Structures are given as structure tokens and as C-alpha cells.
Amino acid sequence: MFTRTEFHFRGPKRHDAVRTAIAERIVRDRFQGRARRELFAHELRGYSVFAVNNPGPLSLIDLRHEGASLLGAPTDAVRGRAHQAGRTLSQQLYDQTSAGGIVYMSRITNRECVAVYDRAVAEKLVVNAPVTAPIRLASLPTDPRALHIEVLEDDDRD
Structure with a gap:
């Protein structure tokens, strides 16, 4: 996953992988002290994953x-x-x-x-694969679950 920062670097996360990229870039400490670990699908759509x-x-x-x-x-x-x-x-x-x-x-x-x-x-x-939004990745459903996170559809909002 690549991210732009004011610090002049982009950070791809290695293939071992999508799970670590989700943890490092999207999740971080957002569930600290919270019992419910949920992300809405739209929160993942702004990111892309690809092999390099x-x-x-x-x-x-x-x-x-x-x-x-x-x-x-x-x-x-x-x-x-x-x-x-x-x-x-x-x-x-x-x-x-x-x-x-x-x-x-x-x-x-x-x-x-x-x-x-x-x-x-x-x-x-060199990019090896087409850019894919994480919500469409075949491995995505298992990666959030491995991090004990439930991905909710956007129409499930309270």
C-alpha cells in the first residue's frame, strides 16, 4: 500500500502483507479500549493494494x-x-x-x-498486478477477521 506524506516517502507494505498493511495504515490504534472492532466498507475503499x-x-x-x-x-x-x-x-x-x-x-x-x-x-x-481496491481483494475478508475486525456494509450504519 502506498501513502503520500509530507515526509517525502511512500510506504509499500510487503506481500506478507495485506493484513499488515491494513493494521499499519488503516487500523493503527483506533480500537484502543473499545470492545467493538468494526470498520465500514467505505473506510477501505479509499485505499489500493497491488504487487510490486x-x-x-x-x-x-x-x-x-x-x-x-x-x-x-x-x-x-x-x-x-x-x-x-x-x-x-x-x-x-x-x-x-x-x-x-x-x-x-x-x-x-x-x-x-x-x-x-x-x-x-x-x-x-515495477507494478506486477492491476491496482485493486482492498474491499474487492479476494484475501480481504480473512485479513480483517485475523485482526478481529468486522467489516460492515455501509447500509449497516447506526
């Missing part, structure tokens, strides 16, 4: 495991609930290196995520 590959080398800074500590980055930058520390670290890496992006572990699913900076997207990535 990098036929050539793509230089990524590894923030998984001890990677962030070796760089001297604060733990909040890679595992914190708030986004600001991570955005600041990513902006510093963008400004001070020529890396094409970062690889890090999802705080929510503990799976690998890759954020590819805008400077590497057009040059390094």
Missing part, C-alpha cells in the same frame, strides 16, 4: 531488530505508538543518505514493513 517488485537493487536501511539501536535511534522511532519520532527519524535518513527507503518491523503485527522513498519509487519498483 524491484528488478534492480534497492538500497534500504534496516531498522529491524538491533538496526535502529546501532544507528543510535530512540526506541520510540521504530516501535512507538506515536508517529512523530518515526517520521523524524525517516526524514533524517532521507536527508542524510541516498537510501531508497527503510525496512522495519510492524509494531502491531510484528511483520516486516518496507517504506520506499519517493526518489526510488519510479526508478526501482
